[in-house]
Amino acid sequence: MLFKLIDHTWKMFRRSEYFGRSMFAIVLIIFITFFIISQLVLVGRMLPGLLQENFPQKSPAEWVYGFLLIIMLADLGFRIGFQKLPSKQIAPYLHLPVKHSLLSIYQIIRSWIHPFNIYLLFFFWPFIKLTINPAHSSQVAGLVGIAMLMAINQGLVMALKNLRFNKKSIPFYATAVILCAVLLIFFFPINWAALGLSLFLAMVNIKPTAFISLTLLIILSHVWAYFQIKYKLHYTLDQDGNSLADNGLSGWERILASIPVFGPYWVLEWQLVTRNKRSKINFWIMIPIALALAFFVGIRPPTEPETFIVIIFMIAGGYGNLHFQYALSWESHFFDFLATRNIDMKKFIQAKFNFYLAYSFLQLLIVLPILFWFNVDLAILFTGLFFYSTGFGYFFYLRIGILNPSRIDANGSASFNMEGITGARFLQIFVMLMSIFPFMIIGLIVPYPHLTSILFAITGVLFIITQNLWTRYLAAKLESRKYTNLNLYREK
């Protein structure tokens, strides 16, 4: 039976909808995979030299292996946040006469097939090759040790993600864990660096106690995961009933709804963004990212702000800049509804535009004082790009969005989801990025202070104040394109 289930895993992979998708998506997946691997290998190869040059007081090996336990802790945190476990894919087997113990083992095996279980090896292998002398220690044993530490994390993440508790008590448990950790560090200070280094030395010197301890920890974490998974198999389906949403609008939604003209559309937009996994993820992190960028760029020694123009451009437009890259695809699953209702498409598009404009403006208000504090030139460039990105940028994405029939599930997986990624979409982002360079060239040729930023701002503001005109144009285009898009949505 287990082999049958494993065979299903292969079939699921081979018959995955990705393979039926555009050639571009497949090429992009392969390219991204190789890019990430090459970056990890590159960091592993370059880090010893960089550390030696910048921090000569300690050897590169002492630096990195001293951080080994912290790296593993970060890996665990990363996995808890992003590693998706195949618990839902077990559901079709639950009503069949297949033992739950077998399904739990199958789920453990399935969970193992994940890039998170190998990615660190691409960094550590070149690093170990450069820092461990094979004449005295075993490089392979070092790598095996790292793989074993990752295996412990894999077991822990499976167990932790299958822990059964009420979601409302997460803040309580999180606070308790943080408190315990703080108390532990306070009363029993541990030299993490020394511990990590000793562990790694024990591994490369092939000390049996180190490998036995690691093996035991792998077994323990997996046994814990096994019992948690087995216990939770019922709960997999129980969640359907528990996820009952509250009835009616929340207080904030009622306020939005009460705004004249655009209110009901804004509520729909708010609900679309915040109630779906894929659309939600960037919505909440965009402002923190902008803040981080402001600090990162601000604390650096004064340089020409134009050095960061591409990054600033991608962030200045706020969440809307990301959301509109899939403009009108988010609605693809309910476009039939929109198309058959008495909806003023101009108002619909305009409401959409102003919703994201307002949200990005909020981001600007938060970020601008920080930028002004650190670097006035940077603040001016950020403001100019804000207007350009939200004015011209949003128009550009909406215009392209009307021609774009790709269908995406707003509630689909938030990470590593290639749905809706097409060559055309890639090209549109590229064109948008390229569009800023003529402004920069003018700024270089004409010696007037902040000319580039001023030109960005003027162009953007023009689009914002003429929104009545171009949204009418877009609405007409959308109306005439409606049938084509609806047909293509259905086909897909």
Next chain:
Amino acid sequence: MQLSIHQLIKKYNSSIVLDIPFLEVKSGELIGIVGNNGAGKTTLLRLITDLIEPGSGEIKINNQPITQSKEWKKQTGSFLDEGFLIGFLTPEEFFNFNGFTYGISPDAIEQRLPEYTNFMNGEVIKTQKYLRQLSTGNKQKAGIIAAMIVNPSLLLLDEPFNFLDPTSQIIIKNLLKKKNKETGATMLISSHNINHIADICSRIILLEKGRIIKDVPTTDKQKVEEIQNYFTTHAE
């Protein structure tokens, strides 16, 4: 197979969605479960198939609590919704795998399939499609066939008439009646269609807000009419 339920309560977010103090289903009975949306029909079937945990109470199949032994699974066929199909398999692969879990060989499955030829109407097998690519109606057919093809002693179907064309609805009704007569299997069928249920079942259970409010034999035409009137009264 005999089924009994004792003091069964299921809660979601502290609200009771199912509360059945006692229910007994005798071996060979063909029972229809009717009720409005949210009455608890699907929850009841999911509890019987041990897919969700009861808040309290017990379900026994052949006098064995379902949580203690899993033997009953080998004699139970069920199709509750599309989520129970393995989308990346072809219907043939799905039937074979389904049979395998019950210890039935692919050859035996192939021999049993012709019985469902009319029901499949040439649109389920040999279509070079994966289950996920079938229409909703054909997915429904594949799920029902998978549940029935293993000749279970206990068959549980949730809304089997949904998404089916009128001809297929009649075919499946006749198939269910025939199987019940031939194999003596116990069957629990939930549906919104009171006429279909009254046509094939020997007993109808009316659920409302998680409680059984009527449990009548279909031989008693007056009581069946009372159930029909119940829905009419609620609609007014």
